[in-house]
Amino acid sequence: MESLPIVDVSAADRDAIAHEIDDACRASGFFVVVGHDVSASLTARVESRAREFFALSDDEKREVAMPHGGRAWRGWFPVGGELTAGVPDMKEGFYFGEELGPDDPRVRAGRPLHGSNLFPRRPPELRAAVLEYVDAVTRLGHALLELMARALGLDEQWFARHLTTDPVVLFRIFHYPPLPAGATPNQWSVGEHTDYGLITILGQDASGGLEVHGPDGWIAAPPVPNGFVVNLGDMLERMTGGRYRSTPHRVRNTTGADRISFPLFLDPAWDADVLPIPGMTDPTSDATGRWDGASVHEWSGTYGDYLLAKVGRVFPALLGEVLPDSTGP
Ligand code: OGA
Numbered sequence: 001m002e003s004l005p006i007v008d009v010s011a012a013d014r015d016a017i018a019h020e021i022d023d024a025c026r027a028s029g030f031f032v033v034v035g036h037d038v039s040a041s042l043t044a045r046v047e048s049r050a051r052e053f054f055a056l057s058d059d060e061k062r063e064v065a066m067p068h069g070g071r072a073w074r075g076w077f078p079v080g081g082e083l084t085a086g087v088p089d090m091k092e093g094f095y096f097g098e099e100l101g102p103d104d105p106r107v108r109a110g111r112p113l114h115g116s117n118l119f120p121r122r123p124p125e126l127r128a129a130v131l132e133y134v135d136a137v138t139r140l141g142h143a144l145l146e147l148m149a150r151a152l153g154l155d156e157q158w159f160a161r162h163l164t165t166d167p168v169v170l171f172r173i174f175h176y177p178p179l180p181a182g183a184t185p186n187q188w189s190v191g192e193h194t195d196y197g198l199i200t201i202l203g204q205d206a207s208g209g210l211e212v213h214g215p216d217g218w219i220a221a222p223p224v225p226n227g228f229v230v231n232l233g234d235m236l237e238r239m240t241g242g243r244y245r246s247t248p249h250r251v252r253n254t255t256g257a258d259r260i261s262f263p264l265f266l267d268p269a270w271d272a273d274v275l276p277i278p279g280m281t282d283p284t285s286d287a288t289g290r291w292d293g294a295s296v297h298e299w300s301g302t303y304g305d306y307l308l309a310k311v312g313r314v315f316p317a318l319l320g321e322v323l324p325d326s327t328g329p
């Protein structure tokens with residue numbers, strides 16, 4: 001495999017689409033979705049407004065820095081502010097999520113990572129672009145989960161019923177400055193990692209730089225016009241007994257230009273117990289061969305526990321500052 005499979009979800013034959021998704025999810029857990037109904041102009045708006053925001057001075061960006069987001073875990077972090085496997089990534093970013101007001105029961109209950117977004121003063125258009133995009137891409141995520149359920153021989157509403165009635169939706173925009181010419185081999189734009197939840201849907205500009213660990217080694221995942229890179233998170237690997245893969249990936253921006261990307265993570269409900277799908281095990285899967293030596297199959301708990309431990313590891317200082325009551329990673 002040298003490139004990611006492209007799945008056109010506008011095709012009429014749902015069984016055929018589900019079959020293509022099944023192949024991709026078993027092989028590498030990565031594919032590119034085209035033929036979806038997220039408008040290219042909406043994606044372009046997010047990209048250009050994000051680029052405008054990141055071009056502001058750090059002083060101005062600091063007005064919406066993550067410590068101001070509190071328990072909702074929203075806002076801007078500077079280059080080097082997020083760690084992967086303990087090493088600072090060469091990126092800056094902005095965390096968004098579902099927009100929930102102070103009266104929402106989940107917010108009143110103090111549920112971490114739930115609450116209202118921070119939006120910058122400039123550019124003012126970023127707010128509407130992000131909120132519209134999160135809605136549209138979340139809908140695409142649910143549509144993909146329906147196809148994935150079909151691919152797994154479940155009824156199409158299986159994920160909606162068991163895990164995503166009240167999903168955790170996280171959205172991030174990233175700016176990757178070019179890696180310096182003298183960058184060491186272990187300096188990454190994003191270090192090797194897997195994603196945590198169900199599915200990630202990634203928009204990216206024309207730069208490229210994302211790499212995926214396929215069965216035969218690292219392969220590039222360059223941009224495809226109007227395509228989103230879709231990949232699976234740890235919870236899908238766990239639920240399917242390893243039949244579907246949560247595959248390591250990483251980013252290295254060596255283009256000399258500024259790269260913008262924006263992943264949306266559609267994840268199980270915070271309080272969901274993520275259990276194996278009954279009857280689904282894959283005897284060929286080898287959890288001990290995972291990139292991090294950790295087994296998603298041996299862990300148990302709610303998705304919220306898992307997510308909090310993960311984000312605590314990538315922002316250790318912030319965890320202590322805004323969620324001092326959490327148990328930590
Ligand atoms: C991530 C990720 C890749 C990219 O945020 O989990 O892998 O291209 N991002 O930004």
Ligand code: NI
Binds near residue numbers: 193
């Ligand atoms: Ni990722």
